[in-house]
Amino acid sequence: MTLTLEHFLTVAALLFCLGLVIALSKRNAVGMLMGIELMLNAVNLTLIAFSRFGSGGGAVAGHAFTAFVITVAAAEAAVALALAVSVYRSRQTVEVDQLDLLKL
């Protein structure tokens, strides 16, 4: 059996859904962040698969896009962890459902 575009896309779609479920169901800020990373990596897999199997001269764009997504994800994670640390210092928790000062 040879691997085709469909295989890669299916795996990526599953990963993306998995990440989304984790991001939406985890109650811990760091856990949610992990789910988000999974979603972003699923996107990277999709981009690379399209770039490898796609036709035309746009193959490089897929690679470039992936490189940018990885970079931005790192920047986002840095800010997220910094915020998580600052919240932990004042509240001793990063459980999202205990962050409930902002309710009616």
Add this chain to the structure above:
Amino acid sequence: MRELDVVGPQLAVLLAAGAVLAWDALAPPRRAALPWIALAGLAGAAAWTTAWAVRGDFGEAFEGTFSIDAFSVFFQYVFAGVTAIVVIASIDWVEREGRRQSEYYALVLTAAAGLMFLAGARDLITIFLALELSSIPQYALAGWGKDRRSGEAGVKYLLLGAIASALLLYGMALLYGFSGSTLLTDIAAAVAERGADNRSLLAAASVLLIAGFGFKMAVVPFQMWVPDVYQGAPTPVAAFLSVGSKAAAFAVVMRLFFEGLGEEFLSDDWAMIFAVVAAVSMTLGNVLALVQRDIKRMLGYSSIAQAGNFMIGLAAVAVAGERFVAGASGVLLFVAAYAFTNLGAFIAVIAISRRTGSDEIASYAGLWRRAPLLALALAFCLVSLAGIPPTAGFWAKLYVFNAGVRADLVWLVIVGVLNSVVSAYYYLAVVRRMFLGEAEDERRLPVAPTVALALGVATLGVLVFGIVPMPLVAAAREAAAVFAGG
């Protein structure tokens, strides 16, 4: 070099961000100069944009990934103006907060540069990078305050924003897979050529994109972060978020959907989505705003409802291809009017809550006798948000509703008008309380001169465009014609 000339305004803003940081490192005792360096950068950006507007030598740059045209010029003005007003309004707050002042201005300027890049982005990668350049500083800014609620707002904003970015990226990846290119023009060509055979793929991509941008625009069902973040974030930051990122999201949605996915068989699909989202956002936002006791939460819900008003214009454009310009210019007019009005309202709240120490609407009672000019300015902005003449908000609503009627979306306009009535109730309830309520404390409220300046500029904008709307309408029409022509 032409390339550098095209992104000159953005570079000026980024340069100012660097200069702010350098100034703080080199001359720490003269911190008072920081906001004025930031303003100089923004003024430079506006001047450079004006040079482009005067020359009118529009076109593409960076291999077609970035374009300078009447549309991007319009938005660059809006963003430079919004950021300048936010910087002026922040001075008092940042000084009082006292720590890491240069970083605050640097982050605001970086976010502003991201917004300005978004205005001209015509490539998926550029759009994504510009969006993140504007978002990541805003996450940090939302968590800037010393208040514990601020950190909480920052974490919530970041986590939900990151999920939205991931959805958006997946939609972009599907578009790239379909067309083999990240350029909007190539995507448009691919859609025209073989889009009809791949409708389900394109529909999936559109839904993911709308979900991602819906978060930034703060429309239902992606609105749950809005009241929490507006309430928790420092008020100047909340003002920036409520105007800057919302306007940018609408700018990029117009570019992406009308330039990249503008084919008729597609626009029928998403016109329906836009119309339903508009109706639900207006209704839910207004109903929830009615019961709020905290003014920042009220403004948060009202901004969800206002986003619904913007969406009427988008839906109208999607439905009526040839009447393009009416709808698109309505949206642009709304963006500009809303920017001034909402900023004005938020700045008035900054001034008041700084002195009274409360964001409760109840504490606004009798404000008329404690700070007459402040009360008058806030009342004027609220009247504009409600869409009552002679304000900029009135003309914006008129044009958007007019576009809706001409696009045969009469049901949507009726929903919009009914919602305006509901919204007038809670906006005017605040006004009534300020002018007729009894204050517990009759002492005068002093207002910082910088805050008064920012409020004056915003309110003057609302008033001038309310009385002489034609220059703004003409500018919006010219900017919207970019899509109709090509």
